[in-house]
Amino acid sequence: MHNQTDIKSRPNSLSLFTNWYFIEIPKFFVLVYTGLQKKIWYYFNITFLLKTIFQPWKRDLVVPVNPSIIYYIQAFIENLISRFMGLVIRFVAIITGLVLIILVNVLFAVLMIIWYCLLFLLILSFIKGILGLINS
Known part of the structure; x- marks a missing residue:
């Protein structure tokens, strides 16, 4: 038999949904977003490229004999041509990396806006459907 405390301590579907929709999924989106940012930054190694921007290509220096x-x-x-x-x-490479980082930022912002707007569109569609049933 269930006692009264067991039933009250269990979360209901609405609280599970709001936790999933507003906390769990946005956490996942942020995790993917930060992972992409780190991968792009490390793949293009922008910090190292900025430090060595005036170094010769492939460290190819000519020393006269x-x-x-x-x-x-x-x-x-x-040596001037190599530099x-x-x-x-x-x-x-730096510009390409920065463009990709900006693109990921914009896509993340658009994703978050769409994600939160979907819930309100769902609620509005549900209300419109009910009103359509009532009026017909």
């Missing part, structure tokens, strides 16, 4: 002025000028130009290539490639 002969102490001639022509070789020094040639090494300087090749420019590193700058361009790192800049594109």
